Amino acid sequence: MILTVTPNPSVDRTLEVGALQRGGVVRVEGARTHPGGKAVNVSRALRRNGEPTTAVLPVGGADGGRIAALLDEQGVAAVTVPIGAATRSNITIAEGDGVTTKLNLPGPALTEDEVDAVLDAVRTELRRGPRWLVAGGSLPAGVPPEFYPRVARLAAEHGVPVAIDTSGAPLEAAARAGGVDLLKPNHEELAELLGRELTTVGDVADAAREVLDWGNGAVLATLGAHGVLLASGGRTWWAGGAAVVPRSTVGAGDCALAGYLHTAGEPEERLRRAVAWGAAAVALPGTTVPGPADIDCAAVRVVADPDPALVVEKL
Numbered sequence: 001m002i003l004t005v006t007p008n009p010s011v012d013r014t015l016e017v018g019a020l021q022r023g024g025v026v027r028v029e030g031a032r033t034h035p036g037g038k039a040v041n042v043s044r045a046l047r048r049n050g051e052p053t054t055a056v057l058p059v060g061g062a063d064g065g066r067i068a069a070l071l072d073e074q075g076v077a078a079v080t081v082p083i084g085a086a087t088r089s090n091i092t093i094a095e096g097d098g099v100t101t102k103l104n105l106p107g108p109a110l111t112e113d114e115v116d117a118v119l120d121a122v123r124t125e126l127r128r129g130p131r132w133l134v135a136g137g138s139l140p141a142g143v144p145p146e147f148y149p150r151v152a153r154l155a156a157e158h159g160v161p162v163a164i165d166t167s168g169a170p171l172e173a174a175a176r177a178g179g180v181d182l183l184k185p186n187h188e189e190l191a192e193l194l195g196r197e198l199t200t201v202g203d204v205a206d207a208a209r210e211v212l213d214w215g216n217g218a219v220l221a222t223l224g225a226h227g228v229l230l231a232s233g234g235r236t237w238w239a240g241g242a243a244v245v246p247r248s249t250v251g252a253g254d255c256a257l258a259g260y261l262h263t264a265g266e267p268e269e270r271l272r273r274a275v276a277w278g279a280a281a282v283a284l285p286g287t288t289v290p291g292p293a294d295i296d297c298a299a300v301r302v303v304a305d306p307d308p309a310l311v312v313e314k315l
Contacts, residue, residue: 003130004039012036014286038136041254045289061086098246107140126158136165145173178215202308238306255281
């Protein structure tokens with residue numbers, strides 16, 4: 001079983017349009033509603049592919065009830081922590097050419113007691129011995145950047161490896177505190193964390209190794225359409241697949257992380273799954289997660305110790 005915690009979940013509403021025209025009247029061609037938030041999406045993808053998972057999340061208001069109901073519909077076991085403020089609702093506008101525009105609300109403000117209640121729920125579930133703890137997403141108001149280092153310490157106390165997927169100040173707090181078994185930044189988040197542009201594969205690999213030197217176990221850096229780079233144990237691997245006509249890129253990185261964690265195996269095979277799951281998600285509408293029939297691991301190419309001079313955009 002894989003345990004996830006999402007401190008700032010959302011109800012994600014996706015509107016599909018031919019083209020977004022600012023200031024005009026746009027006809028919506030399709031609409032979908034899914035439970036959202038990075039670690040929530042990881043749980044959804046895992047459950048869709050037969051992996052037992054439990055999602056811990058704070059919920060409040062009508063949309064809090066809605067997200068709990070949506071998770072139940074998808075067979076995801078959820079431990080919900082009641083909060084006084086309302087769970088947020090995000091809107092994604094997906095255009096016919098694959099361009100997506102996200103309108104993300106900041107989310108509710110959590111009290112100190114509510115933050116402690118979320119951590120207590122995580123602590124209780126850790127006693128059940130999950131294979132991994134995945135913590136991810138933005139932090140709502142009232143939750144300090146140190147939230148993720150606290151989660152990592154809880155996991156370590158219970159002997160459970162932890163994966164963290166966040167950005168900005170929360171990512172920096174988690175990465176510099178060390179003790180994270182797997183960090184999953186995207187290209188832009190890793191560049192922001194190191195404060196420099198990452199143009200080549202060597203740049204990305206060097207940045208990942210610097211993060212490992214802070215006391216972390218592995219870095220899984222998603223590079224959008226240019227594949228995924230894994231740094232672990234003094235080695236690096238790059239993997240990519242055939243070009244995919246994008247339908248929605250929202251949640252693709254979350255699905256890549258879910259694929260990596262889905263089953264044990266050598267780094268190359270886990271990386272292959274990550275790319276295959278992420279590519280499958282890009283080809284699906286909204287934040288739909290892929291199932292077994294959508295995933296093609298055979299289409300993914302893995303390269304050990306890739307040429308550091310390669311430009312990321314040319315992979």
